[in-house]
Amino acid sequence: MRTVGPPTLLTAQRFATASASLRRDSETARIELSTGRLADLPAALGGRIGEASSLRAALDAIAVRRQGLQQADLVAAASQRALSAIDEGARPLATDALAANGRGDNAALATAALEARSRVEAAFSNLNIKVAGQFLFSGDATDRPPLAGADALIADVEAIYAGAADAAALDAALDFYFDDPAGGFQTTIYRGGAGPAPSIEIAGGERGAFTARADDPSIRDVLRGLAVIAAAGAAPPSALRDGALSSAGAVSLDGTDGLIARRTDIGVEERRAAEALTGLDDEEAALTEAYNAATARDPLDAATRLQALEAQLNASLVATSRLSQLTLANFLR
Structure with missing residues (x-):
């Protein structure tokens, strides 16, 4: 029977939280790539949000x-x-x-x-x-x-x-x-x-x-x-x-x-x-030209960010999968 030790459990939880965050960020990047527009305008524009609004x-x-x-x-x-x-x-x-x-x-x-x-x-x-x-x-x-x-x-x-x-x-x-x-x-x-x-x-x-x-x-x-x-x-x-x-x-x-x-x-x-x-x-x-200039997402930047996020997400999922395979014997070694 496999048992996960406390340090491994905490690590797995941290990886799960990180993976969920990466999924959200990846979905946001994917939306920006497909629409060509910033997904979160207040966060991206800051003080310029009033002009865009x-x-x-x-x-x-x-x-x-x-x-x-x-x-x-x-x-x-x-x-x-x-x-x-x-x-x-x-x-x-x-x-x-x-x-x-x-x-x-x-x-x-x-x-x-x-x-x-x-x-x-x-x-x-x-x-x-x-x-x-x-x-x-x-x-x-x-x-x-x-x-x-x-x-x-x-x-x-x-x-x-x-x-x-x-x-x-x-x-x-x-x-x-x-x-x-x-x-x-x-x-x-x-x-x-x-x-x-x-x-x-x-x-x-x-x-x-x-x-x-x-x-x-x-x-x-x-x-x-x-x-x-x-x-x-x-x-x-x-x-x-x-x-x-x-x-x-x-x-x-x-x-x-x-x-x-x-x-x-x-x-x-x-x-x-x-x-x-x-x-x-x-x-x-x-x-429309002015609004696009204020809210548009550069497609090259969006694609690069999406690729980076997906790579991080894949790495996180692999690490989480490996943690789930640990046994008590492996943990005590």
Whole structure:
């Protein structure tokens, strides 16, 4: 039976402690070699740690700002696509409906009515888009879609058309429905918030808006014109129908002009965000260079230190292994 004497036990304990320390140091050296950066900044930099901490904080702040600008770009791009799709669908249809109405082409008007219904549904789908967990056109109520069903809007306009005595009465009823806060559009169709969509910081505390609300006047005009074309285009010829289609075409075109203006506003903010992102890239490059200079670990020194530590660790493990093989007889010799 092997027995270890007290001196050997104490020596073995010292070797075990030394080996554990060498393992930790070797792991630190290995990390420094793989990352190219000092592992323990406070110990390595001493009084210069404040400078490195400030640089790191500045780089972290840039990362947050970059995330915001990337979010702005995502929101703006999605908003532009949605508004562009609505414009491209409504403008040619309104033009065709006006032309067909002018020449009394009932077949073309019936086709326009069907297409108008489809365009209303597509517009609702575009305006109810959700990006990064938020509904873009819901104003400050980004947790819910901004619009109810397209069928509800068309049904309301069909009822208004059916109840109108003439074109003037129809326009008055439509004005109330779409433009008055107590009208049907605001009370039953639009479900977004009353405030603007959350703005996003661009630079130096300046913020920008990268979308619009689904109850924007230009959007309401487009939806109004399309819904009236859908309702009146399929109706029998009459002075009411002619007046309704003439007004609907003009309102739709006014609305698409407004959409272009909204897209231009968003485009201006997009350019500002892109310029800010470029400036952020330059700032980040300068800060990264300074931070690397302050915290970088020379790869040759790191490799040399790792090799030395691993050699010491191997020697310590060999010595510990030999101690464990000692017997009482060997100890007494």
